[in-house]
Amino acid sequence: MVRREVVGAHYGLRDWLAQRATAVVMAVYTLLLLGAIAFMPRVDFVSWRALFAAPWMKMATLIFVVSVLLHAWVGVRNILMDYIKPNGLRLALYVVVLMVLVVYAGWAAQILWSV
């Protein structure tokens, strides 16, 4: 008898959970940002920059950006899995997407810490 267990590479549950955890983080951050803008006396450069100069906002934005990138990775990978059939092309696109996301992470950190 052949024992077959259809369990895959075990990243399914982890990705499923990560997609939901990052979604909650992003939803909360969205409300936070909208609230912060709503409480600005005037929406101008000075108050916009002051908002992002605050350490708590930097940290919140960093967590948001990391969530966006993880979430985007899982989502875009799923789209590529569904539509790009040739293995070589799909793997190449995975690498491109990963590199773009890593560059965005560095860029976002640079933006945040230049304020």
Add this chain to the structure above:
Amino acid sequence: MTEHTLKMRKRPKHLNLFQIRLPFPALVSILHRASGAILFLLLGLLLWLLQGTLSSGARFDAVRSALSNPALKLVLFGLLWAYLHHLLAGVRHLAMDLHYGTELEMSRASSKLVFFGALALTLIAGVALW
């Protein structure tokens, strides 16, 4: 070759995307994917805008006046719709993960709420910020 597999082979396929009528939950589902793809493709634009608006007062004003261009405004409102649709459809997903609204009636109703809710909020923001 059994009769069953013969029947399976002759089963009609109707995969013309222009003729398939999507029920609302299916429409919301494919738009969740499409809006996610749009958001990924425009992430760079958003980072660029964040960098511009945070770097100096002059750049802030330059970005602001660039965004008064109607074409760019439409792109941003398209992006806003994608964000709102993805967010609302995502909340619906999370609710269903927790076994809320999984019955057919409720899921149809909530998919309409997501679809029209995202459009309405985009329209409201569009009128308020134009």
